[in-house]
Amino acid sequence: MINYTKRYLLLLTSILILAALIPGSAMAQGSYPTDDDVNAVAKQLYCPVCENIPLDACGTTACEQWRGIIRDRLSEGWTEDQIKTYFVDQYGDRVLAEPPRSGFNWLVYIVPLLIFVGGFVLLIGAFQRWRKAEPEVSSRKNAKQAAKLKKAPDEYISRVEEELNKRSKG
Amino acid sequence: MAADIGFGSLLITLVVSIYGIGAAFYGEQKKQKAWVLSAKRAMTLVFPLLTISVGSLVYLLLTNRFEFEYVAKVSSLSMPDYLKITALWGGQAGSLLFWSWLLAGFTSAVTLRKWDRDQDLLPWVIVISLATLAFFVLLNTFFENPFVSYWQTSEGITTAFSRPPGGIQLFPRDGSGLNPLLRHPGMIIHPPMQYLGFVAFIIPYAFAMASLITRRADDRWIQLSRRWTLWAWLFLSLGLVLGARWAYDVLGWGGYWGWDPVEISALMPWLAGTAFLHTVLIQEKRGMFKQLTMVLIILTYNLVIFGTFLTRSGLLSSVHAFSKSSIGPIFLGFIALNLIGSLWLLNKRWSYLKSRQVLTSFFSKESLIIISVVLLLGILVTSFWGVMFPKISELVTGQKVTVGPPFYERVAGPILGGMLMIMVICPLAVWSYASFKHLGRLLWKPFIVSLIGIALPLYGGLTRWPAVVAFWLVAFVLAVNAFEFFRRTRVRRKKGQDSLWGSIVHVLKRNQRAFSAMIIHIAVVMMAMGIIGIEFFQIETQGTIPVGGELSLGSYTMVYEKLDIFDTTDGRNVARAIVSVNKDGQTIDTLYPRRDFYYDSNQPATIPGVRSTLVDDFYVILVDWKVVSSEGATFKVYHNPLVKWLWIGAWVFIIGVVATTWPDKKSKPLPVRAR
Incomplete structure (x- = not known):
């Protein structure tokens, strides 16, 4: 004051x-x-x-x-x-x-800021979950196995696509 | 007679809606399809029923039946027929009926689609949609009835639907007429668009709730409501832009957006809805953020109802607000019930919506989208708090305060900049994993081109750095999109034997959604340019000059030529100045700023004279004048650079959204053949 x-x-x-x-x-x-x-x-x-x-x-x-x-x-x-x-x-x-920056009026400036910061904290939380999840894969001793695991969905998708192609032609 | 039919069909709609809710619920619980089917038919019926009601009110307006309070308040003999029709939404009771009618249109339309695959969702979609409709029809029936007429009783003049004891019906000779501000052509389309956008969001909300209730964790509700959502979003966006245009053309303060509480209450559902549309994308592509998507659709729907409440409860005063009314508490109750109910349900199903996927990269498309969603919600939170704070302050400290444009602009400006930045990277980012290196490879060429956006303004003598940054971002977004488009076309040309034109068509067809999104984002950039122009570079001056006198602003000079004062056949007294606009010593245009005074409603309207080009607008308002012309007239003049791009951007935006909703041949289900 x-x-x-x-x-x-x-x-x-x-x-x-x-x-x-x-x-x-x-x-x-x-x-x-x-x-x-x-x-x-x-x-x-x-x-x-x-x-x-x-x-x-x-x-x-x-x-x-x-x-x-x-x-x-x-x-x-x-x-x-x-x-x-x-x-x-x-x-x-x-x-x-604008309300003068004093007393109760401070709330008008602070509350949105707090909520906004809160939103970003949640977002950072989401990113950190990814960071925690990642070492699980990279710490595997067998790097090849990890690569295989990463590849797996692609193989799966390509097989599905193959099937779909067959169907649409047939 | 017409009023009896109108009110009668309003009552029948209420009964039919309540029946539909009951029948759908019962049929679902007892697994009896016949009841659900009956409820579906009830829902189909609400639109024709309310059409009768709306038709009756329009008939009363067109036939000048001033014994009805609503007609007397919003219409008058001198008004042309088209304005009498638009008077349907010019007052509280009529606009609520209009709202319900449009809502009924959407709910009835949704029953007409094929429900074969989604029978389990149907009863709940009916319950949710009809409950909302019933609420609004209830307001119209018991609180804001547009069919009440004037009665003279021993206690004075009252209004009632049926004759009070000892009452004699009164027949006023003329009505007080529509508020002059609402007589502008923009007003013919602005409210219907705004309302369409508002009510259409009920459909995705109803599907979302139905999906939660039936414990479904899949994306079916999103697929089903995708087009509805996009249309809702288009209408809401159009409503906002048309409202801005109306403000620019009629309100006479040289701007298009004043952060007025009611403008904000229309903006809030748009912000939540836009955020929702973007998280839907992530959910569709990656199966993530299902909970957030749900939160956002709940928020959008409740903000729609909240916005309607704000304008109708008399809680706020603004150019848009209707008169004070008793429906406030009921509205608040409905919003509370809805919000608590849907959040409780979401909480119960929270674990169903958990996703196994996690964010895997800072620069993946989903990360960038989620950041922009947080930014959008940042404006939303600020807006909500800014609108509510004066009321809160009054309750707590007893002192009223104003939360005006500077408060909102401080937040919205930088956030808009942030979102433009994301729009630069996003078209190039890929789903699930994108490295900075990968992005950098795609970004460096557009980046070099975008430097034109810095060079040109600096060369032109611009020194304000936020404006330079803004122009650079605009150029960057445009460059990135252009490069991306040509990259894809080139890839196609290398692959096949298509001609240049052929490969452009092919690329457009193959990536319909991506490219319509591109068009929408370019439209947003164009609009941003208009906003930057007026926010950073608007200049104004005011002065009183005699006939033949001059007023200079920037590189323009206006000369006051003449003032005409005359009456029109539609009950106006017009004071119209003739002003010539000179630039570099040459007359380039003649403008007619005027002040219309409406005899019936006793209100003036200020209509500016505007010369609009792609570069700038020269905007003249006739503020005041003396009848003895030698004493002169007072003019207020604005120079608004680039503002036309806001309106052009809006057109491009419509094209973009229509392109997204355009039926895609690929997405038609393949016919299943028996082997």
Whole structure:
């Protein structure tokens, strides 16, 4: 948790420093943000009413108002993260495209990973069964016999094929 | 009258289905063939019976009988006849009836095949299929009846099938009309395909369960249901692609797939079904992974029911979901019963399905297939969890969260890459044993050719490495398939006296299944190209411009020429912009993005103007406009490279699957002659 906060603070400071270093940026206070600036932020947000439709693609009046808020905040010089935080404070985590990585929400990221790893462990198990099975054949003293054993099914198949050929001709 | 006939035949279907289940069960237990035969005939009857029901509802829709709740909700006077017919699946009750009807079509059809050799499976196939059908017909009869009408009673307006005490029937003059989003031509075919794909999976599932119940350990059920499975898979795939196309053409957000919960609920059975189709191959060729095959068909079938549940219970909100409904708990009960029942049965028969074979090589075909199955299931697990998590979070912490596209894309992207990699090696790998050396010998030439896939994008100025890798994989898969095809043709030519053309035909005929699989995989690669194009390289811009004003995106410039606002005869108010598309200073196309406003349902639909070529799509949406034209209009413009390959790939995919199911002359049984 401490780590998380630390990283967050570090990120925030670096963004602030960067923002201060670039005086002529499009986001600077005073300049009017374009539709593309607004959409770039809106894309990452979801309004609570139109579930699963990103804010930039939603045509409802409510979403239009939200985009208006984003535009206003941008022209006041807010950063993308500040705007996102503002909406989270107002409406909860659901406005974000993904659950924030904290607390209970970690489950959403961990569970599929665990199951997926589990699947591969099973798969490796299947491969290991083969590895265990193989030495049985190779450890036979008589290598020729082993070769014979390996050959055996082929002989069998060729005989079956022969029989089948006879039949279809007859 | 028509409603009475419709509801009556719905009730009769329910009775006949339940009778069929009982008769098949009794006949099987008492070993009396006459009962099983009777049950089989009952199953043949369900399709004609439900056809009467569906026919009645279509009749009510076509004759504008707005006294019926369903008709009033999904139809209106201004709708053309073809839309009135498609309104059959435009609402909850009607689409459930449509679902049952298609299901009945499959169950009735399966009775028509020759059952001589498989009499022992028949009763159980009947029980399983009819139980599913009975469940859906039950929902239609008691919970979502499309034949109820409006009544005025002392307590207000209610809906009921028969007259409530003191009720007077109401006759609304017009209906509220179909949701505008559903009026697109794509919507005429998307739901039927999706439903066909869903319901057709009942057949392989029924055969699988019948095989488990009768303690058979052989592959007979797989042979019997192979074609059904492939058709189911084709329809499900088509349903997904058509849905994507519909989203691209109607939803107006410049994309085709938004990881919406309902899209995912259609994708999940497809993932499980695709995995199933591949383990079936291993079972047929090597007799391995029988247990996994069973697990996968059980999973596919239950995901079909689960998907239907998700869209119909009101649990999820999405562009696809129907209104909130009371059928949720019943659905969950049915799924639980099915899942627990079939897993219990599988557990009982687990040892029957054990295989003596083991994997013998990392690079054998079965190993590669099984790895790709695990990858497919990886997307499945992620999708399932992503869809369920918001609900779980709400239950546990009380807080709602959104699990959106970034979550799924992080998993699906790399996995798709992994699967492309396997598709490179798989056509060259052989069953049971393949060494890396052997593969290497076959791979080095296509590998060199595939470097074009790296060189060309780099030459074109591409710098994003995931995209470069993706293009390289696409080129590699294509090269491997081409080399493999020519290798086989050359072998044939060396052997015989065939002409080049003759040997190509011969090779195609001899390896029908292998080559149709090749076509399907090439189709997947083409689709992957479309996906790569739009996922990595889509750019967009939005702006408000006056008439004559310009908006530039990439190498294109659009000029806003004119805006027309007019009413149509089918009850729409259309605002249509005329936009010319310029490239290198020349006008190359004129587009008509528009916003349709439907008076009857009070809803808008945004229809983009699209210029589509093999290289890219230029996609314009009319977002907003001012009536005084000098103030201009707002346009959102997307540049979607390569997306057309997604649709072309879908066509190739259909050809591939049809080719696999094409009757193979060789496989006909040889006539047995008395000596």
